[in-house]
Amino acid sequence: MATFSLLPGSVALITLTNPPVNALSAAVRAGIVQAVQRSVEDPKVKSVVICGQNGRFCGGADIREFAGPMSGPPLVPLIHAIEALDKPVVAAIEGLALGGGLELALGCHYRIAHTTALLGLPEVTLGLLPAAGGTQRLPRLAGLPAALDLITTGRHISGTEALELGIVDQVTDGSALDIALEFAKSIVGRPLNTRRLSTLPCRCPTDIDNLLDRFMVQVRQRARGALAPVACVGALRAAATLPYAQGLRKERELMDTLFNSGQARALQYAFFSQRVVGKWTLPSGARWDNTTSRTISTAAVIGLGTMGRGIAVALALAGMSVVAVETQEKQLSEARQMVPAMLQREAGRRGLDTAPGVISFCSSLQDVSEVELVIEAVFEDMALKLQLFRQLSAVCKPDTLLCSNTSGLDIDQLAAATQRPGLVVGMHFFAPAHIMKLLEVVCGTRSSPETVATVMQLGKRMGKVSVAVGNCPGFVGNRMLKPYTEQANFLLEEGAMPEQVDKVLEEFGFPMGVFRMSDLSGLDVGWRIRKAAGLTGPGVEPTRTRQGRRYSPLPDQMCEAGRLGQKTGRGWYQYDGPGGRVARSDPWVQTFLDAYRARHNLAARVIAAEEILERCLYSLINEGFKILQDGMAAGPEDIDAIYVFGYGWPRHRGGPMFHAGQVGLARVLEKLEHYQQLHPDVAPMKPSMLLRRLVAAGSPPIQKWRELIHRERVHSQL
Numbered sequence: 255m256a257t258f259s260l261l262p263g264s265v266a267l268i269t270l271t272n273p274p275v276n277a278l279s280a281a282v283r284a285g286i287v288q289a290v291q292r293s294v295e296d297p298k299v300k301s302v303v304i305c306g307q308n309g310r311f312c313g314g315a316d317i318r319e320f321a322g323p324m325s326g327p328p329l330v331p332l333i334h335a336i337e338a339l340d341k342p343v344v345a346a347i348e349g350l351a352l353g354g355g356l357e358l359a360l361g362c363h364y365r366i367a368h369t370t371a372l373l374g375l376p377e378v379t380l381g382l383l384p385a386a387g388g389t390q391r392l393p394r395l396a397g398l399p400a401a402l403d404l405i406t407t408g409r410h411i412s413g414t415e416a417l418e419l420g421i422v423d424q425v426t427d428g429s430a431l432d433i434a435l436e437f438a439k440s441i442v443g444r445p446l447n448t449r450r451l452s453t454l455p456c457r458c459p460t461d462i463d464n465l466l467d468r469f470m471v472q473v474r475q476r477a478r479g480a481l482a483p484v485a486c487v488g489a490l491r492a493a494a495t496l497p498y499a500q501g502l503r504k505e506r507e508l509m510d511t512l513f514n515s516g517q518a519r520a521l522q523y524a525f526f527s528q529r530v531v532g533k534w535t536l537p538s539g540a541r542w543d544n545t546t547s548r549t550i551s552t553a554a555v556i557g558l559g560t561m562g563r564g565i566a567v568a569l570a571l572a573g574m575s576v577v578a579v580e581t582q583e584k585q586l587s588e589a590r591q592m593v594p595a596m597l598q599r600e601a602g603r604r605g606l607d608t609a610p611g612v613i614s615f616c617s618s619l620q621d622v623s624e625v626e627l628v629i630e631a632v633f634e635d636m637a638l639k640l641q642l643f644r645q646l647s648a649v650c651k652p653d654t655l656l657c658s659n660t661s662g663l664d665i666d667q668l669a670a671a672t673q674r675p676g677l678v679v680g681m682h683f684f685a686p687a688h689i690m691k692l693l694e695v696v697c698g699t700r701s702s703p704e705t706v707a708t709v710m711q712l713g714k715r716m717g718k719v720s721v722a723v724g725n726c727p728g729f730v731g732n733r734m735l736k737p738y739t740e741q742a743n744f745l746l747e748e749g750a751m752p753e754q755v756d757k758v759l760e761e762f763g764f765p766m767g768v769f770r771m772s773d774l775s776g777l778d779v780g781w782r783i784r785k786a787a788g789l790t791g792p793g794v795e796p797t798r799t800r801q802g803r804r805y806s807p808l809p810d811q812m813c814e815a816g817r818l819g820q821k822t823g824r825g826w827y828q829y830d831g832p833g834g835r836v837a838r839s840d841p842w843v844q845t846f847l848d849a850y851r852a853r854h855n856l857a858a859r860v861i862a863a864e865e866i867l868e869r870c871l872y873s874l875i876n877e878g879f880k881i882l883q884d885g886m887a888a889g890p891e892d893i894d895a896i897y898v899f900g901y902g903w904p905r906h907r908g909g910p911m912f913h914a915g916q917v918g919l920a921r922v923l924e925k926l927e928h929y930q931q932l933h934p935d936v937a938p939m940k941p942s943m944l945l946r947r948l949v950a951a952g953s954p955p956i957q958k959w960r961e962l963i964h965r966e967r968v969h970s971q972l
């Protein structure tokens with residue numbers, strides 16, 4: 255709702271009231287309509303201030319309403335009514351003015367903001383565009399280039415930057431509301447014509463077409479198939495070239511095409527998934543809202559390779575005092591050079607002069623004795639990690655949390671090496687750890703709820719999307735990646751080329767196909783894991799069936815040939831030299847594959863893009879269903895958040911589990927059955943029981959899966 259009060263000085267105060275972010279729900283919009291009407295009719299009202307309750311102006315349209323039929327007064331005429339008032343209206347922007355909230359403020363005659371308030375038009379991130387006049391008013395106020403930037407990226411800006419761009423008239427470090435109330439009294443009677451943005455010409459440079467064309471090229475490249483950014487440029491072209499009323503019609507037309515699109519649904523689902531995963535639950539019944547967490551202020555990182563360096567920086571950026579330990583002299587001296595520079599660069603990128611925390615370097619484990627939490631980031635070798643955990647258990651204070659940045663090893667085994675198994679948990683970061691948003695928090699069988707709560711909370715402070723997952727080989731992300739990469743290797747055996755597979759996956763929206771990705775991260779990473787699992791190495795028969803299932807030795811043979819990817823300048827592609835980044839097709843790979851197929855009597859066939867996509871994605875998705883079935887992830891949102899934030903899954907496709915729902919669960923099942931019949935030796939193609947049960951239950955919407963899984967588990971049917 256919105257409340258109306260008449261204050262001394264004849265100022266009407268309209269307060270948006272819809273906690274927590276004062277979203278413009280139907281009730282709020284109705285409240286504003288009534289309050290504006292009272293302001294018009296009451297002769298005692300000389301000016302109006304609009305603010306939000308609890309120091310938050312407005313978080314925009316109520317996203318939850320987009321899922322159902324729209325009701326209540328529409329926003330566009332409401333904003334026009336405000337703009338048309340002949341009494342001055344001032345927006346007092348505290349906390350945030352996002353989306354429809356900023357569009358509402360743009361309809362006001364003046365805007366006064368707190369310096370730290372967040373302003374922006376993030377609709378594009380929800381698969382939409384600012385369709386309450388935002389695409390037409392913002393370029394009239396801030397100019398076309400700034401509007402293009404803000405609307406196509408959806409980035410939030412501070413009150414201070416908004417002042418520089420001319421979006422607000424004044425900023426304050428004090429109360430924006432107090433200033434706005436005073437200001438509203440002082441402007442009674444001033445002419446308002448030049449303050450009505452819809453009546454002003456668009457502020458455009460002379461080379462409009464050139465600018466828009468350049469922007470469109472950039473946006474299409476960045477969008478990777480997303481529709482909304484392209485539609486935003488279209489709406490801004492209308493603002494630049496058409497009168498306001500026609501521009502507004504174009505804005506609405508483009509919004510209509512986006513509003514019910516699968517992409518908008520996927521992006522809105524991704525928005526809520528990100529929030530759902532913060533509300534973690536454990537099989538024991540412990541949850542985010544019934545468990546207390548400890549606040550960590552001192553931490554240590556052991557091992558200063560690429561991951562350890564990034565983790566140390568991420569901790570310092572979150573305000574932690576960090577002890578960074580490395581026993582190898584050369585690596586320690588490199589870290590001493592690199593880490594402060596990384597920290598400074600990242601702090602700068604976040605608009606900070608210096609990082610809030612500090613990092614000290616040392617070479618002895620004894621120096622971590624006083625910290626509250628340790629993150630181990632040494633080489634991915636169980637024996638090495640076990641030895642380290644034993645040492646840490648002896649050296650650290652009894653209540654220090656011991657965390658491992660393993661990407662798939664057994665947390666329970668590590669916990670068992672300590673005297674404090676309840677305080678052991680996995681913290682699986684993604685490279686570069688100070689930039690990538692995802693953190694898998696791996697809960698061992700004995701990890702205490704307080705430990706999980708503390709680490710989830712720490713992840714949040716580090717700006718991560720933290721997802722609590724169970725302890726199984728590869729956890730969630732890497733466990734699902736295994737059948738996906740396996741499938742890609744099988745496709746090579748059957749006749750595809752790496753470039754062809756990658757092209758299909760990149761057209762789907764991944765930033766990199768599986769083979770380019772493998773070249774980037776290094777083929778030896780998987781090689782080492784397969785050797786440890788006894789799948790390859792001396793003494794292992796070079797057959798295409800290992801440990802009872804189909805196996806492709808192709809990646810092992812690449813490693814044996816010294817082709818480890820970008821770092822050696824050769825992998826599935828060739829590069830300009832070791833460390834080169836531009837991938838080019840390599841005739842060597844064609845010859846290598848031909849020879850391999852000939853050796854194994856495999857006839858190369860032409861493989862359609864559809865088959866490539868289905869086999870790669872559905873095997874990954876099927877593993878996702880098995881993970882849900884095993885209780886290793888609490889719900890599909892957890893898996894989808896992991897894939898969107900850690901594995902480059904295109905956000906406008908929601909995530910793998912959401913994608914399965916979009917394709918249709920029955921169709922995914924049918925395809926898995928089809929490919930399983932063709933490849934009975936490929937276990938990951940065997941449809942999971944959960945997928946079958948969901949199909950049998952009539953393919954409920956994804957929001958209902960959690961409930962169904964819980965019910966089936968209670969009845970021991972999973």
Ligand SMILES: CCCCCCCCCCCCC/C=C/C(=O)SCCNC(=O)CCNC(=O)[C@H](O)C(C)(C)COP(=O)(O)OP(=O)(O)OC[C@H]1O[C@@H](n2cnc3c(N)ncnc32)[C@H](O)[C@@H]1OP(=O)(O)O
Nearest residue numbers: 277313314315316317318352353354376385386510513529
């Ligand atoms: C053919 C048919 C065509 C129909 C065409 C219809 C045309 C309609 C025209 C109308 C045009 C409207 C145009 C306007 C569109 C919009 O405004 S879209 C929304 C834009 N706003 C946003 O994207 C902001 C989203 N929110 C955030 O980024 C953050 O939540 C925040 C505001 C920065 C606050 O962050 P933080 O403090 O960290 O809190 P959170 O945990 O993120 O959020 C707290 C809870 O609030 C919920 N929430 C947040 N924003 C909204 C929202 N806008 N609507 C609904 N709910 C919101 C969030 O989910 C959290 O909820 P819980 O998890 O339940 O606690």
